[in-house]
Amino acid sequence: MTTQSRAMQDGTSAGTRAGAAPLQLRLLGPLRVTRDATAIALPASRKVRALLGYLAMTAQPVPRSQLCDLLWDGPNDPRGELRWCLSRIRAVIDAPPCSSRVETQDDSVGLRLDNTCLDAAEVTAAVQGGLEHLPQDELHRLAGLFAGEFLEGLDADRMPAFNTWLMAQRRHLRGLRVALLEQIVAHGDASATLPWLEQWQQLMPFDLRVHEKLLQTLARQGRFAEGEAHLQATVRLFESEELEHRPLRTAWQTARQRSHPVLPRIEPAAATPAAGLPILESMRRASIAVMPFRDSNAPSSIADWLTTDVIVRLARLRSLLVISQGTTLALRDRWVSPEDAARLLNVDYLVNGSFSRQNGRLGITVELAETRTGRILWTEAFDRKAEDALLAFDEIGSSVADRITNEVDAAERRHAILKPPASLTAWEAYHRGMWHFYRFDREENRKAQQCFEMALQLDPTFSRAHAGLSFTHYQNAFQGWAADRAQEAERAYATASQGLMADDRDPAVHEVMGRALWLRDQLDGALTELETAIDLSPNFVPGHYTFSFFHCLAGDPQAAITASDHSREISPFDPLMFAMLASRAVALLRLKRFDEASDWALRAAARPNAHLHVQALSAYALGLADRLSDAKAGMARIRKHWPSYNVETYLSAMRLAPEGAAMVRNVARRVDA
Incomplete structure (x- = not known):
């Protein structure tokens, strides 16, 4: 359970305003405790305050042995010292006659924080819930909760394990603070943003965006001397770290040109490089950095190998701009934190992970976050036997790359669908199209087609948009949504060909070319294109x-089952899950395993975006399994949406081999009646 979820469950800081809760724990800055608006004196012991802060931020009871290892470096009686520290904590946070907030059960210790305001948890909950919906005064209040570094002043040489945890918490909360400041600057009153920009700059001195916005603000206010001085100081700072600073000069030049009333008008022929930014922005792709996985034991080539594997898999998918491992390793070696590195690299998403070995087991945790908001999109922990390391890494690398891709795509679709259509970039138009496409509805398919066409107008070289457009034409032919199926099949082929010319190493265009060739009854060529797509990117x-x-319809049914199982294994939350399940069901029908086939077909039909051909598959599979009443009920539901639907409608789409088609026609006499 996360800090946020526990806060929500216990009624702690999420949604609790300062002063509203009888007990308030302030961790953002020096530790402070107030009860009923009265400050409580804290024990002088650094360990007591460290223990209180740790337990307040921990999501579940902690074993005593773990607390002893965290805070004591080999005392004679660590458990005795722990008991003494807990007694001091009770004196601070308990309020008789209430029951104790320090809870001990079995051999674990935790805090009960109901009706408590915990500032760090409040900020975490707000960021995870989405800052874009919060009013400015609420953003200001949340930013004002930061009175300094998290648990400021509690670093200690004799608590190395605690210090490691403390540094990680500080990095995370610093990122959340920057996300708050970014939101305030982006949507606040331009005349009042300077103090917030200065806070942002202090936190992230190598973030190009904060310097660009600060220079723009100074120019807008006519403070050109201050802007020039800031530019020169920042250039020297970036040069000292061997960082790129030319964009700062361009940003300052552009800001002056827009703000200075006496500058001559610049004709298009003499435009600065900044004039090309709108075109470049229209061609933008989402970017991601995979930071080197941390090894809790020591610097590890194995951890670096896993990082490399994830980077290579993501890069081979060709859907994201992936930062090279050489760059992320260089930043790690300069002790740049993952969160700071993500902002320094100006990427949209950050992958961070850790690696540990203990008692013959491998522990790997991975986290994907949005850089701009600090919001965690996905996190997972893997536990495997050390002796299975090589096989485990291959499986984990594959799973991680797929989940990252799915989560990023889903996030980009959400962002794109909320933006006004006229403001979309090519990347955003493509993802808005995918949002419509995955609904597998005739009208939604038409909207998806319009979005892909918009993306290609903005960026004709965008191979993934060509693939999306080809898929919409394929759907028109496959689903029977077009009056002229042959014409739609040719359009699917033509747009897939355009995608191959744009990027013949994009697996997506080879996949849609395979579909287009299948519509042309060229199964061998279709399978060759699919094999090429998989060779280019096994993920x-x-x-x-x-x-x-393709194999479940007319090829090898066992190969179809193997490929379907592999698809579901590496992408268990895929938008096309209904189709994976349906393919397995069709293959099982061809193998005369009717009971199994009906179960898989029902699972496919139950998916929310399963189209009518999948619903029909379910009805015919139930009929073959002698579940005739269920089969007839399923067909009745289909005809509410498509009254003339029958077995020939199904077979014209699916193109089954003769034996399979005969089997379906035979059962349809009973199901369609």
């Missing part, structure tokens, strides 16, 4: 699924 799930789909 490209649509390639595996479509390979399964």
Whole structure:
């Protein structure tokens, strides 16, 4: 359970305003405790205050042995000292006649923080809930909760394990503070942003964006001398760290040109490089940095190998701009934190992980976060036997790359669908199109087509948009949504060809080319394109699924089952899960395993975006399994949406091999009646 979820469950700081809770724990800055607006004197012991801060931020009871290892470096009686520290904490946070907030059960210790305001948890909950919906006064209040570093003044040489935890918490909360400041600056009154920009700059002195915004603000206010001085000082700072600073000069030049009333008008022929930014912005892709996985034991080539594996898998998918490992290693070696590195590299997403070995087990944790907001999109822990390390790493690397891709795509779709259509970049138009496309509805498919066409107008070289457009034409032909199926099949082929010319190493365009060739009854060529897609990127799930789909219809049914299982294994939350399940069901029907097939078909039909052909598959599979009443009920539901739907509608889309088609026609006499 996270700090945020515990805060929500216990009624702690999430949604609790300062002063509203009888007990307030202030961890953002020096530790402070107040009860009923009265400050409580804290014990002088650094360990007592460290223990209170740690337990307040920990999401669940902690074993006593872990607390002893965290805070004591080999005393004679660590458990005795722990008991003494807990007694001091009770004196601070308990208020008789209430029951004790320090809870001990079995051999663990935790805090009960109901009706408590915990500032760090409040900020975490706000960021995770989405800052874009909060009014400015609430953003100001949250930013004002930061009175300094997290648990300021509690570093101690004799508590190395605690210091490691403390540094990690400080990095995380510093990132959340920057996200708050960014939101305030982006949407606040331009005339009042300077103090917030100065806070942001102090926290992130190598973040190009804060310097650019600060220079723009100074220019807008006519403070050109201050802007020039800031530019020169910042350039020297960046040069000392061997960082790129030319964008700062360009930003200052552009800001002066827009703000200075006596500057001559610059004609388009003499435009500065900044004039090209709108075009470049329209071609932007989401970017991601995978920071070297930390090894809790020592610097590890194994941990670096896993990092490399994830980077390579993501890069081969060709859907994101992936920062090279050489860059992230260099930043790690300069002791740049992952959060600071993400902002320094100006990436949209950050992958961070850790690696540990203990008692013959491997422990790997991975986290994906949005850089701008600090919001955690996905996190997972893997536990494997050390002796299975090589196999485990291959499995984990594959799983991590797929979950990252799915989560990033989902986040980008959410962002794109909330933006006004006229303001979309090519990347955003593509993801807005995918938001419509995954609904598998005729009207939604038309909207998706319009979005992909918009993306290609903005960036004709965008291969993934060509692939998306080809897929919409394929759907028109496959679903029977177009009056002229042959024409839609040719459009699917033509747009897939354009995608190959844009980037013949993008697995997505090879996959849609395979679909287009299948519509042309060129199964061998279609399978070749799918094999190419998988060779280019073994983690490209649509390639595996479509390979399964083609084989389940007229190829090798066992190969179809294997490919379907592999697709679901590496992408358990895929938007095309209904299709993976359906492919397995069709393959099982061809193998005459009717009971199994009906179960898988029902699972496919139960998915929220399963289209009518999948619903029909479920009805026919139930009929073959002698569940005729369920089959007839399923067909009745289909005809509410498509009254003329029958077995020929199904077979014209699915193109089953003769034996399979005969089997379906035979059962349809009973199901369609």
